[in-house]
Amino acid sequence: MQDKSTAEDFDVVIVGRGPVGATLANLLGLCGVRTLVLEREARAYHLPRAVHFDDECMRVFQTIGLAETILPHVILSPGMLFLDAAGRMLLDWSRPQTLTPMGWHLSYRFHQPDLENVLIGGLARWPHVSLRNRCDVFALDQDEDGVRVRYEDLSNGRLGEVRAGYVIGCDGARSLVRRFIGSGMDDLGFHERWLVIDVLLKRDRDDLGDYSLQHCDPRRPATYVRGTGTRRRWEITVLPDEDSQEVALPAKVWELLSRWITPDDAEIERAAVYTFHSVIAQQWRNDRLLLAGDSAHQTPPFLGQGMCAGIRDAANLAWKLAAVIRDGAPPHLLDTYQSERQPHVREFIELAIRLGGVINTKAIEAGLAAGEVRENAPVKLEVKKPLLGPGLALGDLPLAGHLVPQFALRDGSRSDDRIGYGHVLLVDSSATPPSRPAHSLPGIEILTSNDAEAVGPWLREHGIIAALVRPDRYIRGTARNETDLDRLMAAITPPTHVPSAA
Numbered sequence: 001m002q003d004k005s006t007a008e009d010f011d012v013v014i015v016g017r018g019p020v021g022a023t024l025a026n027l028l029g030l031c032g033v034r035t036l037v038l039e040r041e042a043r044a045y046h047l048p049r050a051v052h053f054d055d056e057c058m059r060v061f062q063t064i065g066l067a068e069t070i071l072p073h074v075i076l077s078p079g080m081l082f083l084d085a086a087g088r089m090l091l092d093w094s095r096p097q098t099l100t101p102m103g104w105h106l107s108y109r110f111h112q113p114d115l116e117n118v119l120i121g122g123l124a125r126w127p128h129v130s131l132r133n134r135c136d137v138f139a140l141d142q143d144e145d146g147v148r149v150r151y152e153d154l155s156n157g158r159l160g161e162v163r164a165g166y167v168i169g170c171d172g173a174r175s176l177v178r179r180f181i182g183s184g185m186d187d188l189g190f191h192e193r194w195l196v197i198d199v200l201l202k203r204d205r206d207d208l209g210d211y212s213l214q215h216c217d218p219r220r221p222a223t224y225v226r227g228t229g230t231r232r233r234w235e236i237t238v239l240p241d242e243d244s245q246e247v248a249l250p251a252k253v254w255e256l257l258s259r260w261i262t263p264d265d266a267e268i269e270r271a272a273v274y275t276f277h278s279v280i281a282q283q284w285r286n287d288r289l290l291l292a293g294d295s296a297h298q299t300p301p302f303l304g305q306g307m308c309a310g311i312r313d314a315a316n317l318a319w320k321l322a323a324v325i326r327d328g329a330p331p332h333l334l335d336t337y338q339s340e341r342q343p344h345v346r347e348f349i350e351l352a353i354r355l356g357g358v359i360n361t362k363a364i365e366a367g368l369a370a371g372e373v374r375e376n377a378p379v380k381l382e383v384k385k386p387l388l389g390p391g392l393a394l395g396d397l398p399l400a401g402h403l404v405p406q407f408a409l410r411d412g413s414r415s416d417d418r419i420g421y422g423h424v425l426l427v428d429s430s431a432t433p434p435s436r437p438a439h440s441l442p443g444i445e446i447l448t449s450n451d452a453e454a455v456g457p458w459l460r461e462h463g464i465i466a467a468l469v470r471p472d473r474y475i476r477g478t479a480r481n482e483t484d485l486d487r488l489m490a491a492i493t494p495p496t497h498v499p500s501a502a
């Protein structure tokens, strides 16, 4: 065993290099935090998992300077249609093809290994961030000033050991870090086996369409998702009497797919039975150990929000970790991570479960009976983003806990690129007296209507003269007048500004 003084030392060790771990590592890289990522596998997981992310995720990728590199690997999703067994449309969840207030499109489809490669490639920009593949963490021991992290290098069987200020478990549904935290799981009640089939088309099948489809057939609910390039996915319910292995055998897979495609059209890339769970860890932090992504929560896929939730975790957590490690903020700042994120992700999971009910059509029948679904007139579905849970939002003033829009700047750039992963005060220049100099707000960028024309109208639309926004783009507090603004500024400890990615 190495003693404390000789073991390599990191501010943060991230266990797991999937999209959430890699995004978190890039954000910490941006903040100058010394980070080590330990990953059990040799390379980016070569089989697809998540297939969808939203505008908020793309904004996080913009923050880490990788959005432009990711763009060639994604396609826009027009949305999802819910069809009954006869093919009639029940629910129309179309997405606008225009930019949302986040400055991106609402819905992107992607191939997870492509995204992981970009995120992992991005780590090379940060000299203080390193990645060790084939390193299987098996022990985490917390003491008064850090965590001893022990792992096996699977390439040669050697044991390794490092010290970390904090360890973040981005290590998936079966998380080892969660076991060391000792957290139980809240069960939201949805656990269903689905056969997930990824195919590569051998010839054009444009007729399959660009919309995702939910086939709400009570005999066998199924989902179709158009992927990037020639990739197409079907997710098909496994019936209670079916064997998980047998249903994934090629003959059975083709039988199940025969309504839509045949072996002449496509080859199977992967077919595996997954049980979609709906669970949330009860404890996301135990002192220096924290969870992010699937280790903290798992959702049925029907909203395409599984990975998005993990990316939001990373954006919420990284600046708080940096504030504690780098700026000496009190460690209990980290408790606001779970209190803010848990209710948010819970709302998404509950909605995904309700959608799962719709796909099983019983809910549709009930909706028809209640007059909610009219024949020949599909209901339009609009998904609202939940509010952050209680944490750092100040007071009950308008907008606290909501996402701020991204503004076009007068110089042609965009507000997030100017602000970086930092704090910003949005003020209407006409309402800000010259007696309030910028230097009284160390670590907080100021953006006025002189910088971005739309700032003033946006503030006025909400009846406020200022909004204080955190690095994860959530509004911390707003001010309706000068007295509110004084109170807002007095209530915060100005954190150090973090510059934007190169």
Ligand SMILES: O=C(O)CCc1cccc(O)c1
Binding pocket: 051, 052, 077, 079, 080, 107, 211, 212, 223, 225, 235, 301, 302, 303, 304
């Ligand atoms: O919104 C979309 O286009 C796809 C969301 C999605 C992805 C995977 C499974 C699923 O049921 C929905």
